[in-house]
């Protein structure tokens with residue numbers, strides 16, 4: 283693997299990336315105390331939320347005050363503000379729309395796509411934010427490299443991020459139909475990094491290489507690694523990447539306040555604590571849970587002057603640790619367990635999509651790992667799964683039995699299985715991933 287070529291030179295900003303915790307917290311506190319009056323004055327939703335809670339930014343003089351007194355903002359509160367006031371930014375935009383330089387959106391897997399307003403250049407430039415640049419450097423991007431960007435709807439941030447490394451972005455759409463172009467461009471330009479792949483694209487790339495009669499190991503030979511986002515890297519994807527001799531780096535959102543990506547230790551996704559305050563709370567009583575355990579991620583975006591989130595409840599359940607990583611970085615790491623709203627509880631047993639994923643992927647007929655948990659509420663009488671298969675089986679009952687056995691072993695709950703063709707589920711996606719929970 284080509285990863286070794288950059289060993290010993292893995293930090294883009296060594297001082298910040300390996301900073302002592304006390305120094306990191308001093309940066310957080312200074313940025314927070316600067317952000318709060320700005321957001322309170324300019325964001326209608328933050329102003330209303332704080333006013334209702336009877337808290338003013340002048341009451342907050344430290345990180346401790348903030349953790350004790352600052353009110354939360356929920357996804358629902360943003361949605362309600364958006365619908366009631368007809369404000370597409372949910373009361374979070376801190377200046378007039380006419381000052382924006384671009385609007386992109388999220389992929390909308392779990393609901394309406396969320397608008398992502400951006401500002402590039404000028405006074406409010408966001409392109410100084412180090413999001414992802416440190417991770418791309420860690421993976422091995424260096425000046426003069428080509429960098430393949432396989433994206434859904436957003437573009438702007440990637441120009442800035444890849445340029446700040448001195449590399450040249452090569453843009454493709456995140457769609458299986460683009461994979462022939464991907465193969466051709468990879469062979470021609472020999473890029474060193476890729477953002478980002480999904481399980482569906484990895485499976486489809488295997489097929490495309492076969493059709494084009496090219497060796498996927500050759501196609502991937504110049505890549506130090508590929509970043510994989512949106513959903514966990516499945517067992518089958520991991521196996522394919524191993525065969526191709528390229529490392530996969532998982533990538534996840536930090537509750538809409540940034541991104542977190544694995545380093546070459548592959549032991550959780552680093553988030554950058556000089557630009558985000560991440561809290562890790564028990565969703566029932568809002569107490570901080572112990573380091574290394576599972577809690578709800580609550581975030582404050584310290585460097586975002588466009589639409590800053592302040593104490594935003596992400597609904598994401600994560601395992602979070604601030605122990606120094608094997609790579610030497612001191613910033614926290616998360617492993618995403620799932621969304622609070624995806625959890626089903628059967629006889630006291632909690633089940634998240636992550637918990638059944640591997641059990642489904644391990645069989646050839648269902649190796650694409652396409653499935654949905656049927657969820658009518660958090661408490662369910664039974665675990666009901668809709669599972670996509672490739673149509674190759676002549677004995678669907680036997681396949682269902684195998685799946686039932688594997689899921690029971692993984693979760694302790696015996697599921698009811700409904701088999702459907704893979705294509706039926708893929709139609710639900712945008713198309714790189716599908717909703718993992720369905721109401722019926």
Ligand SMILES: [Zn+2]
Nearest residue numbers: 545547607609
């Ligand atoms: Zn690390």
